[in-house]
Amino acid sequence: MTSVGFVWKNLYRKKTRTFLTFFCLFIAFLLYVALGSIAVVFSIDTVSGELGANRLQTSAKYSMIDDIPKRYVDEISQLDGVELVTHMSWFGGYYQEPSNMLVTFPVNPSTFFRVYPEYEISDEHLSAFIETRRGMVAPLSIVEQYQWNVGDIVPIGSQIYPQKDGNYTWEFELVGYYVPEQEGQTAVLLQYDYFDEANAFGPGSVGWLAIQITDPQLGPEIAQKIDSMYINSSDPVRTATESEANRQFLAQYGNITLMMSGILIAVFFTILLVCANTMAQAFRERIAELGVLKTIGFNDYKLGLWMLSEAILLSVLPAIFGVIIGMGLLVGVGSSGAAAMFLPTPPMSVVFSTAISSLALAGALGVLVGAIPALTTTRMSIVDAMHA
């Protein structure tokens, strides 16, 4: 037996209590990694980053669910400082079952991949997408997930747009795939022209515009000009940089960072009490034993260190499991199109930094809850301990 072995055996002497405390901490740290990473995404510009610096986004002024006229594409293209304009619409698509939701946008293939160069597609697949009336391209991850092959006719259901015959299930031909630069981009792109002609709500509308500008410095000026152009029309718009637009979109959920921070603080305050209670109970139960160990010759500091080590183990071990499972969950969410549609997937760098801060927090928690029992152990006289 070693000192480490002794601490380990002490930790597990009340198995049920230790297991329950472990479980509480496991859940807390799982939440911390999962919610903490997502909260970071909501608080920083991780969505568009450098690549989005020269893009503006124009959408309906009052609600993102309102469409805007497609003619705005051509009109805005004429403005000074505007290099290229493309458009997207929210299709509300799914594959086979509504539960298999897909992020699905009808787009203009000719302009989309020029405005979004971070979506890498081969010339062959791009040409096929442009030329195929019912064409569709998907990210490679989705193609592999559903085991589609180029040339397949894929039924895509829409929760918003029926065809003119009232059928909500559309058929598109998979003509290629693309590889997004950033993980978690799972948009399935549909040929807009076919969608525009066939949908029951009529042609000529798009969801929003993505505008590539020549100089990021001109962004505010161009945005203001675009908004002014349509301010008195029946379809006024709101234009912002892509990062700002993303932030506004995420803000629809409310102040996520604040909410998640609130939840995590509440969870950790409770966990602190649970852990402190466990350690206090463990300490009280073994006061006489500590007296015996001191009598045998173990010095105050060694016993205090054991007590502190036990508290740190109590909090760090479940934290390790919670962090691993939490990271696994985030990776799972990132690879699931349906989940990623509602929750932005944090980049792995954010997940790793949250994981490291979790473990640091677990260590600090251990020190916090172990400090008082450890100090009391060092200060306790043998005579008092033996009479406890």
Next chain:
Amino acid sequence: MAFIELTRVVKNYEKGSEVVHVLQDLNLTLHEGDFLALMGPSGSGKSTLLNLIGGIDQPTAGNVSVDGANLGNMSGSQLAKWRSATIGFVFQFYNLLPFLTAERNVELPLLLTNLRGSQRKENALTALRTVSLEDRAKHKPGELSGGQQQRVAIARAIVADPKILVCDEPTGDLDRQSAQEILALLETLNDRFGKTIIMVTHDPLAAEHAKTVLHLDKGVLVESEQAEVSA
């Protein structure tokens, strides 16, 4: 030469504003290899005296010298180290750690030495063999009888080969037969292995096993048999 020497020892405790005088101007001299039984009514100061000799408490006044070491001059850490090398403790209620096997309990004091794991294990088994419990090495305290637990406690007390055994009512929680076994074991440790034993007991039959019997009353040694004592 005196092995254990207490000179004009006073021990007081403060209980709120009241001062409780436990030991009063006590002098005691013991030689190496003695087997002393300390008797007296509850509250007479027996355990306090034992604690002072064992280096787990300090006198209010006076000197305690054990094997040439003046305990009053030692810091807490020095006393802990000294105890681990010099004193083996046996308690009334055994005070074994319930989550460790007998072997592990006996091995505990050896964690304070530089012995390797295999050597610690061997020494622990030797100590258990000395108390005739080698076959129970893997049993936890809850799986042993009171007498067996006390023998494990004695094995723990002797495993580091201390010169002195301090026993606080070692038979107080045992039936007569188990008590006799423990007392016989203590006698063997005193006779064969030369351990100096100081034993607190209420039991006159237990005291008969000692070479010297002292009686304490209200912190004062009131009578002695065979010992070199002055009060």
